Amino acid sequence: MAGNKLNIEGVMLFEQPFTRVPYENYRKVFRTSQKQIEKELSAVQLSASDLLKKSQTAGSERKADDSVKAIDAMIARIETLKRKLSDLHDSTGHPTLTVLRERTQHLAAVEALQNEADPEFSRWADTRLDRWLVDWSLRTGREGTARQITQDRGIEKLVDIELFTEIRRIEEALKRRSCTEALAWCSENKAALRKIKNPLEFELRFQEFIELARALKQDDAIAYQKKYLLGWQDTHLPQITQASALLAVPPARAFGPYKWLYDPLRWTTLVESFRLSIYNLSTLPTEPLLHLGMYAGLASLKLPACYNHETKNADCPVCDPSLGHLATDVPFSHHVNSTIVCRLTGRIIDENNSPLAFPASGQIYSREALEDMAAKNDGIVTCPRSNERIPFEDLRKVYIS
Known part of the structure; x- marks a missing residue:
């Protein structure tokens, strides 16, 4: 804004x-x-x-x-x-x-x-925050919390609880090493997945073939390969060829790439692939919306000075130790015009809050901060960095160019 x-x-x-x-x-x-x-x-x-x-x-x-x-x-x-x-x-x-x-x-x-000060925008922004909190809760497995916020705020039609419930149901099935639910979802969205050339269905079929090979069911594996995998040979022939060797390499004698094919961690990869696929089809970001909002805010504030221990601002979220780690991966803010912030109050120094300097040390602070200090000390101001102590009237005016 x-x-x-x-x-x-x-x-x-x-x-x-x-x-x-x-x-x-x-x-x-x-x-x-x-x-x-x-x-x-x-x-x-x-x-x-x-x-x-x-x-x-x-x-x-x-x-x-x-x-x-x-x-x-x-x-x-x-x-x-x-x-x-x-x-x-x-x-x-x-x-x-x-x-x-x-x-x-x-x-x-x-x-x-038209204006951010409009009370209606405040109410709208509160509802948006509720939506983002529900989104974050659903993505982190807190479905009960999500439903409670939804009911309390009356935003049932503004959140996607059903979608994330379906995602969780299919992911749980994959964690139980069952591709049935995920393959049914692929069937329902076959045209959309084909349009974006998404290989999820092949990955699921490929894993089912591996499980048949793991169980030493060679005849069933060969029949499964003919029925479900050969149709993908134009795009996935190397994987199909490699998988065929599993018929002669049981899990107990697996080595090199074949050992990875039998690795149970492949199911974790399948869960991630499914999640990315459904997010892609639904145009959902991979990060919670709450995180994206916070990243945007931190990116607009992040400056090199935030990482200088001597110039940290108590009112800056990036300088705050509990929030600053979230800004680690966001870029520095790009300001066409520099913004000067008072190190005592954290407020912006501008024409309405002009800068004043101590004559000997040259340290600069905002008029508001120094006036407040003088009012509490019989008109005397003290620089917290140089310990220079002078009457308020002796401060030197500084002009921003």
Whole structure:
């Protein structure tokens, strides 16, 4: 934010996943509906064409009741399609659309604000912080805390508890060395994964092949390889070739790269791969939103002086030992114009809080800090660094150029 004017672009920078998640969910509903419509209407059109051909060749001998049965079957098929689409809309489509509308309205509310001092922005920012806390809780396994915050704040439609619950369910299955749930998720999102060339499905199939080899089920492993792995040979032939050798290298005699293929740590890698894949499809950042917000704030404050023990500012988060370690990996702030901060109060020195210097030592502090010191010491000010002690009137004015 610049001054008191609200920087809408800066605010919206963190909000892309906020509407993207329900949008992607609604796209899934749309694609499912589209596939069902295409499937059923194609069958109905085929039945109608067949009925037309038979009616043209059968002549008067064609029994009317056969035609009626065929038409009734087509009507029943359309009615079944209508019921399925209605159920899909009621169970998933309408709730998802409601969430998308609620979130869009939530973002539209902040776009209408012009000033950060507006009480409405304060309330909006509090809700955003609640959302970020829920996101952080869900990512760190604190689902109970996330649900409690959600209920207390009434932000059920503004957070993605269901998505993270699904993530946790699939990750727990992978930790139990089961790929079934993750493969089912890959099947549901096959088109999206193929579009971004994501290899998660191959990695899961590859691991299932390894487990068959580990169990010394060579026949089952060969059949599994033919059915699920050979289709990936254009892009993953080296891995498939290497895995084939496992049929002759049991776990007890594994060495080199084959020992790594049997390593149980591969399941941990699969968990990480799945998490990155679902985050990618949902356009979620890999870091909690709360961390990203803190990184952005620290990056705007981080200066080389923060790492100088003699010039630390008590009011600077980067200088604070409990928060400073979070700024380790963020870049230094880039300031076109330098900002001078008083070492006594931590406040900015500007035309409204002009700098004053001790004549002998040249140490500079803000007028507010020195006036406060003089008021408490009968008009005498003392430099905390040089111990120079003089009347307030003897301080020298300094001009910022």
